Amino acid sequence: MAASSVNRALVYGGKGALGSTVVNFFKSKGWWVCSVDLFPNEEAQVNLIVDPALSWTDQESSILTKVEETLAGEKLDAILCVAGGWAGGNAAAKALVKNSDLMCKQSVWTSVLSAGIAAKYLKEGGLLQLTGAKAALDGGTPGMLGYGLAKAAVHQLVRGLGMDGSGLPANATALAICPVTLDTPMNRKFMQDADFSSWTSLEFVASLLFDWVTGAQARPASGSLVQLITKEGKTDLVTA
Template sequence: MAAVVRRALVYGGCGALGATCVRFLRSKGWWVLSVDLDVSDVADASVVIKSNDSFTAQADEVASGVSTTLEDHKLDALLCVAGGWAGGNAKAKALSKSTDLMLKQSIWTSTIAASVASRHLKDGGLLQLTGAQAALSGTPGMLGYGLAKAAVHQLTRSLASEKSGLPEGVTVLAVLPVTLDTPTNRKFMPDADFGSWTPLEFVAESSGGGELHSRSLLPLRGNTKPRMHNMPTPNRPTAYSSTSSSSDCFAEDSTPVGSRGRPSDYGQSHPVHHNLGQDRACSCSALITIPQSLVVEQGAHVFHLPQDFDLSMPIRAVFHQWVKTTQKGYS
């Protein structure tokens, strides 16, 4: 009996993070397709984007290239790690230019990835997008970046909702890095504390316990544990729900904030804590700050991060747990 070939697409597969993800997937025996502006030298196949000036042209080009390459095969996972950074406040002369670039790098790619997933992802597959921790609040010094990443967060929730057009049972997640340890970031921030940045291997390979639930945004906070404050009792599994919304909540720095609150309301909503052992009807999505002792339940899916979660060791937290809980292993 022939071994089952697992297939993944990495959008942005030639970037520093994308190439790390491609290498990790291939090390697990997966067949990997890269979508980027160049041919990947580590993926099994590549779709090279030539249309970078038109959203619709790029979408059509990617759709055609992926369909031709995959033929009748389906994807087990689609990881969209394309993106970039540009600063600029409202006075910046290049605000429109930098914002246009951010929309191309984050919103175009994430939306195209969603469209590809609707056609080529298996039932029960994984769609992972890339947001940003900074975009959970105002980003006055980088307006275009915050705008684009906040849109990715919204897209994640929408795609995980009913009637989004994705295949049955697909898990939709976004990871929210703070600062990734890439060659470009080191070049432009040579005096920064590199030890506080998130290693690419951490994003591609980290592992953790429990199950992932769809609609989660997982902030990544470097390779050391953040200060843990305003925490529930460690041994008491807790789900956060906000007074401003019964179905959506945020946990930023372990402080839940209602998703319907305006930016000026951030940090002012009062959380209602539900003990999952007593209130099984609690249903909420969450922005989960790693690590924290937190259980979030939504339907049949439970995502649990233990208090001693090892940050040095989440696409690996995301990826391993998706494989473990929905695919029953890599083989």
């Protein structure tokens, strides 16, 4: 198979629970997959390791250089940013600033860096997917201020990326998935009494992203915030 005929995806946050599922799913379909994360994912063909000690601008320089060297002139069909995390805390919390800083690094830094990668290395008509949260669409998040502000920033970024003049390649789609709760091992550990049938499975998300990338399912318009609403094990998409 010629190099130019290989489908390529970059998964930002490729070692996390969702990221690992996405890497495995795309790889199982014969795709070349690059993982960008703090730790390597052994299933990915290529791993680009992020140094968390670097500033945002230094991370940008390091990652863009590594992506350029790795692609060697090729382009990406999809950039899937599934990095993120959760931390609580209201304005009186001792860890308010610490947790807000962490949330911004995990969600905002990664999303903006993914947009920068897309501007340079995404194919025309490609997909840039970022990860928001339904909670940040529903109004304030008083018990998790840092999380809410970080996810709201991602939503704003997606809205801008979906507009003319955003800097993305021609006909590219930028959108965000906005889940309620993902069915991860960590969430099950800390919320053992929850209704798991209302949680969105990681496999569903991976399959959905693949279908959007390949055209097996029509993509929402660029700039869309797509809520993943799961009830009794069935997930519906609600576009905002």
